[in-house]
């Protein structure tokens with residue numbers, strides 16, 4: 001692995017009888033965008049808070065750029081930008097006042113402050129609401145004020161707890177683009193419930209359930225575990241579908257053929273391969289030999305939500321690396 005910027009070793013957190021985080025270990029290198037996935041209450045936010053130095057661990061250690069979060073909290077906070085869950089505090093401040101305040105707290109020199117705030121405002125596209133009190137902003141803009149605050153000091157490590165929560169589709173797209181653009185120079189951790197976000201921005205994702213890390217892999221590795229991995233959709237006129245289904249079913253490597261409505265008198269055959277085998281080329285050959293009037297031929301990569309459900313409902317069954 002390239003230079004690890006975050007090193008978590010056997011990290012744990014108890015709240016009384018509740019074990020929120022139960023011995024998580026992982027490393028995040030510069031250039032990585034790591035997704036934290038997991039059901040509600042899995043321990044994602046608690047882990048992020050400990051890495052950001054906002055909660056102290058009950059056991060284990062977390063290091064940011066080589067600094068232990070408990071022993072060197074100031075060094076850690078200098079190097080980290082943290083977007084907590086929900087909205088930033090101080091709702092009666094304007095967005096600009098809040099960012100100036102955060103710049104002061106961060107110890108950014110007065111002469112540099114305007115430029116730093118300006119840059120964060122530009123990156124998060126806040127200019128239109130800069131002089132409005134935060135409490136009057138929409139959820140999406142509040143979220144972006146929080147993100148701007150996390151970027152003010154251009155930190156090497158970013159911990160973003162559901163960064164696109166509450167944003168509209170265009171804003172989600174912008175923020176994902178921003179995360180991708182920053183990724184090469186930083187180590188970034190984001191938590192999300194949106195599985196397409198993993199595909200859109202994460203180079204790697206871990207699944208956390210019941211306070212434990214239960215899977216770790218790249219989006220492609222997760223997709224390869226899906227029952228839809230390498231499945232092929234073939235759309236053709238309904239009149240030819242029974243013949244096509246029977247012929248395709250007897251092809252080597254085909255586990256099953258499912259039928260779906262293809263619209264306008266057509267049927268979509270979803271051809272499921274045995275254990276993710278590649279069947280597209282042979283299937284294309286068969287379609288050509290039979291001269292079926294195919295209107296769509298599409299190879300699936302796999303569905304992350306299938307895999308997420310399998311991992312979080314039957315722990316230990318389908319996972320890239322536990």
Ligand code: ATP
Nearest residue numbers: 015018019020038039040041042043044045046047
């Ligand atoms: P979500 O996806 O809903 O945000 P999460 O994975 O971020 O969930 P956490 O917020 O880390 O989960 O919570 C993990 C567990 O710890 C939950 O059972 C939660 O109720 C509990 N918990 C979190 N903070 C506290 C606290 N301050 N006091 C007591 N229990 C807490």
